[in-house]
Amino acid sequence: MTFSRRKFFAIAGTTAVGTLMVSPMEGLLARQAFGRRFGKGYGPLFPGADGILELPRGFQYRVISRTGTLMSDGNLEPSNHDGMAAFPGPRNTTILVRNHELSNSTGTRLPGVEVLNPYDPICRGGTTTLIVGRDRQLIKEFASLGGTIRNCAGGLTPWGSWISCEEDTTIPSLSNRVTKPHGYNFEVPASATSPVNPVPLVAMGRFNHEAIAVDPKTGIVYQTEDKGDSLFYRFIPTEYGNLKAGGTLQALRIKEKPQVNTTTGFVVGQKWDVDWVTIPEPNPTTVDNVRSQGRALGAAQFNRGEGIWYDDNQGKKDKNGKDDDKKSKGEFYFTATSGGPVGGGQVWRYIPGKETIELFVESQSRDELDMPDNIVVAPFGDLILCEDGGGDNFLRGVTPQGELYDFARNALNDSEFCGACFSPDGDTLFVNIQTPGITLAIWGPWTSHRD
Numbered sequence: 001m002t003f004s005r006r007k008f009f010a011i012a013g014t015t016a017v018g019t020l021m022v023s024p025m026e027g028l029l030a031r032q033a034f035g036r037r038f039g040k041g042y043g044p045l046f047p048g049a050d051g052i053l054e055l056p057r058g059f060q061y062r063v064i065s066r067t068g069t070l071m072s073d074g075n076l077e078p079s080n081h082d083g084m085a086a087f088p089g090p091r092n093t094t095i096l097v098r099n100h101e102l103s104n105s106t107g108t109r110l111p112g113v114e115v116l117n118p119y120d121p122i123c124r125g126g127t128t129t130l131i132v133g134r135d136r137q138l139i140k141e142f143a144s145l146g147g148t149i150r151n152c153a154g155g156l157t158p159w160g161s162w163i164s165c166e167e168d169t170t171i172p173s174l175s176n177r178v179t180k181p182h183g184y185n186f187e188v189p190a191s192a193t194s195p196v197n198p199v200p201l202v203a204m205g206r207f208n209h210e211a212i213a214v215d216p217k218t219g220i221v222y223q224t225e226d227k228g229d230s231l232f233y234r235f236i237p238t239e240y241g242n243l244k245a246g247g248t249l250q251a252l253r254i255k256e257k258p259q260v261n262t263t264t265g266f267v268v269g270q271k272w273d274v275d276w277v278t279i280p281e282p283n284p285t286t287v288d289n290v291r292s293q294g295r296a297l298g299a300a301q302f303n304r305g306e307g308i309w310y311d312d313n314q315g316k317k318d319k320n321g322k323d324d325d326k327k328s329k330g331e332f333y334f335t336a337t338s339g340g341p342v343g344g345g346q347v348w349r350y351i352p353g354k355e356t357i358e359l360f361v362e363s364q365s366r367d368e369l370d371m372p373d374n375i376v377v378a379p380f381g382d383l384i385l386c387e388d389g390g391g392d393n394f395l396r397g398v399t400p401q402g403e404l405y406d407f408a409r410n411a412l413n414d415s416e417f418c419g420a421c422f423s424p425d426g427d428t429l430f431v432n433i434q435t436p437g438i439t440l441a442i443w444g445p446w447t448s449h450r451d
Contacts, residue, residue: 045408053408067436080437094428129142151165163201167210185243210225210306224308226304273355277298309383381400386431408431415436
């Protein structure tokens with residue numbers, strides 16, 4: 001008899017008044033059936049009173065904003081919430097800069113772009129900025145970038161800004177009426193109090209951008225691309241912290257496997273030496289051929305590169321509970337959403353100090369990991385993955401040893417989780433449910449024992 005892990009928990013009964021009772025033998029069988037790399041994490045999940053999330057016992061959540069509510073600038077909050085980052089604000093507030101993945105024909109238009117100097121007036125996408133108090137209540141919210149397309153994810157910078165990424169490479173034509181080429185990154189300072197002047201960062205490349213993460217030591221920006229044949233990029237800026245000054249775009253190559261497709265054929269934990277190839281024309285103005293340029297030079301192919309996050313490894317321990325000297329340098333984790341033998345996703349780890357890459361997590365079953373998208377490194381060392389699969393979507397935790405666990409389930413609908421990020425003090429996890437467009441704050445006993 002076979003049944004899914006989710007059905008197993010449903011049969012066991014995770015209700016508001018019940019607890020999940022599993023015998024040691026049942027637990028052993030569950031581990032064998034669902035993979036020995038799946039752990040209990042913070043324990044079983046229980047529904048909240050309003051039916052939006054299921055969380056472990058002791059954790060709480062609050063809706064801090066949602067599509068259609070009136071913002072501080074007098075406009076209604078747009079839809080399609082996506083990538084997001086948290087910054088320290090004045091008087092112990094948290095500043096959230098949030099993407100809205102809006103195409104030119106779907107979703108609720110980012111408000112006020114007609115008078116806010118948009119990049120392209122025909123386009124609906126952009127960002128909003130939220131100021132959240134220590135009590136996890138919304139203080140202020142306003143539009144901060146307009147006139148872009150499908151702002152999917154992005155990333156924060158060490159100099160206090162959010163890089164918003166367009167996951168669309170539309171160019172002007174008679175049929176689409178757009179006025180400028182798309183497929184760029186845009187910078188939004190966390191300190192902005194009104195919409196920014198939208199300047200495309202053309203040297204970072206024109207392609208289906210997904211997310212970025214910055215090495216604070218070097219200022220190098222690592223970039224993912226959401227395509228089935230995507231590459232993993234880095235942008236070496238001419239000037240630290242000034243992305244408008246230009247720089248060099250490169251793509252990762254696995255030395256022993258030039259032009260390899262990483263979707264299958266890799267073993268978790270095996271390290272591979274890498275180098276980088278320079279993209280001859282990072283800003284093609286007619287077609288989106290950055291990938292083909294990199295592939296011709298031997299770059300590795302990833303199946304839908306999406307979330308990426310930098311980890312400085314502070315406070316991480318090895319399996320014996322000791323400081324891990326091997327992790328003294330920073331590293332990057334990024335997802336390949338459709339990678340792996342079942343298409344359920346992969347997490348890769350790149351270590352710039354050693355110029356190595358390795359497969360860190362790979363889904364062997366959609367019931368244990370179903371298409372990880374956005375990713376964040378938690379203050380306590382685990383990864384939090386936002387699922388964007390079919391049916392139930394979870395926030396999945398991953399320990400430093402690579403063990404997966406459930407942290408939260410979207411009990412409202414089958415929309416994706418996105419934009420996971422922690423407050424500067426590490427006490428609150430902010431996350432979005434893309435549809436109908438809800439931003440939530442989650443808090444609880446983060447440092448409690450996880451099995």
